[in-house]
Amino acid sequence: MFSCLYNQLKNEFTITAVDFYGFGCTPHPSYPLQLRDYALSVVELINHYRMSNVILIGHSFGGKVALMLTTIHGHLVDRLILINSSGIRPRRHIKYYFNIYYYKLCKIMHIERSNAGSVDYKALSGAMKKTFVNIVNYHLNAKLRYITHKTLILWSRYDSTTPLYMARKLKRGLKASSLVIMDSTSHYLFLDRSSESLAEIKRFLGDVNDN
């Protein structure tokens, strides 16, 4: 999925693709995880390969992890690139709150509702279900002001998974950030507008110093 990014940047940078717990080939442990654990796993990786001048590129959940990592271990990171990243508390529709409290009410009254939950949630099983809840309900709004790294925020204008107001909030929260919005409906911006987003990333990384 990220091969277009990899192919374009491999000549000039050393690229490490991270496979998180429960994604791709890395197994998920038997106990539930917090967002912090994901961030610390990346820190482990950075320390293991003794990386310096780390540039984190995160898409969606990866962006959330990158933000978390930067708040707790900011000295390890040089720059941040966030593409359609999550991490901002979403504005929910009134229907959402109705569903939540209806479910809670049912729970109190000991009525079993087996078909509750989102599609993503239902696709998971075991400990990952709990992990999913932990991550989805963790927001980084209050932590943004501790991040002073140079940041590039790439966003697609008409994406429904991570709407545009999240990008604006990120831009406001992160001090040294620049926001680029592209006309696209896809959550996978770098697939839909690969050349343009690559051009922006290349421009952003143009004055990285090598030492």
Next chain:
Amino acid sequence: MKKRIIVVFGGRSSEHDISVITGVEALNAMPCKGYETIPIYIRDDIWYTGEKLFDMRAFKCFNPSAHERVVIVGKDMYKVHRHGKLSRKTSIDCALLALHGGSGENGELQGFFEALAIPYTSTNVRASVICIDKGLTKQALKGIGISVVEGKELSVRATSYEIDKVEAELEYPMIIKPIAGGSSIGISKARNREELYLSLEAGKVFGASVLVERMLSDCVELNIAAVMINNEVIISEIEKISTGNEFLTFDDKYMNGKQSCKIRREFPAKIDTKLKKEIIETTEIAYKKLDLFGVVRFDYLYSRERLYLNEINTIPGSLAHYLFSTIPHSYLLRDIIETAILRGSSTATTFPSEVLTHVDIGSGHGAKLKKQRT
């Protein structure tokens, strides 16, 4: 400090579409450390820029109002607003030319950038003019002792007497090419006089005269590229192209359709070392003697144990990066740009003199010096 590189492509030319491919390829392959890449797309004599030009999709159905218009004044790029107002965008350190044929390869833009003292990655004006004109190329190559295919320049409105003369010198079948064109656009074959008339008629589209050449029997095309990097000429691998058709047509080269099965590419070409050595030596001589610069592709024809230098492309398609198999595209671009910046712009120096202080226009002496009083 990042160096700002403009990649210029498109242009007024029959090879506009090929240039777009070359340009977009180069834009996406440009190294990012230490460089900022700015696209400039020339269409209908207007210059456009913007991030959208990094994507091939922008050209499939080009919408002029969706892109910024720019002009270059001095060493700076200005954005054109409505009502003709300008605002400065950025300065320019080097121009990477990716135009083929027409206004880009014939020295026009080279002259433009030379006048503005912006370094550019292409051969200078003089050699560009020679290499775009197939008739001039022939004469120049003959002058430095490189064998070329026999050929004659012929006006498209040639009288039958002139055609008689050409017929006497060359034999049928002949190949008729437009004088200034590439990518095999407008090339045709004539087996007899009727077909020659027809080709001349068709040649009117491309200019006032055409080049008529003797056709070589069972020939193969050998392509090689050379590039100047840090005052050293680097020679690429050789590519061998053979077709069932006697010469490469535009369809063969770019339309990967039904006919492309005829064309056989062999890369790197399996040819004997003696021929390879000859090609490399000839290429080096031509590159140095003609004072070329940047990536240049040389198209050779090999027929009956003889080697002919057929064509010199000062800005080849895809900047011939596919021929340099050992150098990645981005490194090649970086090296070309660094060499171009090192070369600087125009080499002409001004000559300080005191002429102006002694001239008196009113005295009736014209531009001549006024007599100095002793």
